[in-house]
Amino acid sequence: MRIRLKLKTVEEQLIDYNYNADLNNLIYEVVKDADEQMAEKLFGEGILIGDKPAKPYTFSRLLFDNYKATHKGLIVKGEGEWLISTPVDELAETLINGLIGRYQIKVGKNKFTVERHQMLKDPEMPEEMSCFMLAPVVTSVFRPDGREVFCHPLQSEFYDLLRSDLIFKVKQIYGEVFDPADIQFTIIDPEKFELERAANLIHYKGKNIKGYLFKFKMTGPEKVLKIAFSWGLGSFNYQGFGMIDFLR
Structure with missing residues (x-):
């Protein structure tokens, strides 16, 4: 909600x-x-x-x-x-x-x-959601040397992390597990997408967090889409990242 x-x-x-x-x-x-x-x-x-x-x-x-x-x-x-x-x-x-x-x-x-x-109230979830970000979406990984690296929307790793995060959240809320292959993301108008313009760097309590704002389409099971809409995509949601809405 x-x-x-x-x-x-x-x-x-x-x-x-x-x-x-x-x-x-x-x-x-x-x-x-x-x-x-x-x-x-x-x-x-x-x-x-x-x-x-x-x-x-x-x-x-x-x-x-x-x-x-x-x-x-x-x-x-x-x-x-x-x-x-x-x-x-x-x-x-x-x-x-x-x-x-x-x-x-x-x-x-x-x-x-x-x-x-x-x-x-949360709306009914369509089979395919066309969305935009109300807050930057963030994904990150820790490399073997201990560095945290922020991924970007032109990397497949970015979407792999979005999928695994959603599967974890859905299991926590509903107790169900879904196949990552059933969750797909596509950038809208990819020929117009500019990585530097999409990037947002936010300083949060001594830490720099890099996220991205862009329009995309998402398909997946209804419960996965509900969690994406209500809890957010990616990491650091409770710090104001990952909130999405429908394109209207």
């Missing part, structure tokens, strides 16, 4: 590009306001899903209609929105309860009016 916050700022505001940690801290505050015990678990080892702890949520970037990218940060004004997504109904309900009476959110030094918030 998803929660959408409709935001507004009358004055122009300059937002630092590296605001993911601020948004994650805000989620902690919201959950804590509704259920302190859940907040401590969620932002500790994680809440128990099946027989393993997990942090089953992701969130979008701040999405404003009126924005300008500068070397100092993102200048925004007017109306915007922010989305949080989770496959766990109890967590979604806790988030909604924690947002009651919250008419303003703070992101770093910036403050935004919350005009309204609402719960969005």
Whole structure:
């Protein structure tokens, strides 16, 4: 399920590009306001899903209609929105309860009016999803020398990691295992795809995380598509990476 916050700022505001940690801290505050015990678990080892702890949520970037990218940060004004997504109904309900009476959110030094918030039910999954990213998708591997290397969408390894991650999440939520060969990804308009333009480097609590924003098609079993939509693709979902939406 998803929660959408409709935001507004009358004055122009300059937002630092590296605001993911601020948004994650805000989620902690919201959950804590509704259920302190859940907040401590969620932002500790994680809440128990099946027989393993997990942090089953992701969130979008701040999405404003009126924005300008500068070397100092993102200048925004007017109306915007922010989305949080989770496959766990109890967590979604806790988030909604924690947002009651919250008419303003703070992101770093910036403050935004919350005009309204609402719960969005997950749509029915089509056989093939045409999607875009609401937050960069990240995959990484550790090489034998201990280095963490971020993969990119022109490498087959990128998609192998997306598949294995989805299979792990689906097993945790549904207790079922699917064949990786049944999950396929295709870049939309590959002739227009530019790797450097798609790349996003985010600094998160002392670590540089490299992800990618691009449009793609995805096919797979319904439960796999549901988890991709509600939990996100790839790694670092709870740090604000991997959230997707349908192209409309």
